[in-house]
Amino acid sequence: MALPDCLQPKLFTLVLVTDGRRVLLGKKKRGFGEGYFNGFGGKVEAGETIRDAASRELLEEAGIAADSLTHRGTLTFLFDDRPQPWEVHVFHSDSYTGMPTESEEMAPQWFDYDSIPYQQMWADDVFWYPLLLKGSACFRGTFHFVNTHTLVKRDLSEVPCLDGVDYKLC
Template identity: 50%
Template sequence: MASEEGQDVKAYTSQDYTLVFCRRPSQTPTASKQILLGMKKRGFGVGKWNGFGGKIEEGESVEQAARRELLEESGVIANSLQRIGYLVFKLTDIAKIMHVHVFQTFEFTNEAVETEEMLPQWYAEDSIPYTNMWMDDAYWLPLLLEHKQFIGRFEYEDEDTIVDYSIREVGRL
């Protein structure tokens, strides 16, 4: 690593990812709307609740990757997808930049099933387990729940520490 004014300069890797949230109306007149989250069972983010997604493979569009990852991680087929957000994460401890394309769907088939990577569970939208999720989710997920499009940037010092962020609602992505 080169040194600039006495500080190490890291070479960051950068990659595009998708993240999909399935949502459904309340099941009874008194119940809340629901969102499908998955508990990550292995790899990056293990032990955290999140949406379903992953890397975009060569030759895939962002939407194709979102559909594929949702199916692979939950068994759910998205009949339609709405692009709702775009997030950039700078992970300084592992020198990585992640560009995340966030989608939601209300139209899908198949019941969610456990896979090698994720354990799916429906949550009432007013009972989301933010304390067991990535810290940044509390900043932008409420915008998604209100159907507001957003752009955000988060810098993590390590997996549990946000050192800087910005989030803003946008009229269109």
């Protein structure tokens, strides 16, 4: 039995680009999460795969194309002030084409791994970024927020890496 539409999660992507010692983050210039540093991503559009959405969002927001994308995690976000859960598919790339370029939505900036501005990021990031940055870990997590920005509960674990996420949103 399928869940009612209102309980189906909204699908999102997030791409983190690294060069072995630095991570490329974008400062969000508008919309949800404005002012926070984050990876690059957004909503999966009807008819596109999750991987295609990740590639599209990276190009739109940072002006670069990933040479390869590796699915590293799935995060579920539950907000008390938003009725629909969010399912975010996290991808990693260590190779890309183009020059990171500011867009209308994001201002890209490189950070050394030991200088990531967690205090200017979503409260969940401090927990799962280290798993992604260590290079070999994949993860699954659920994060509960109240008033959009206050993290009140989390569940995060390493899981086997399976890079088969490629289904389409209908």
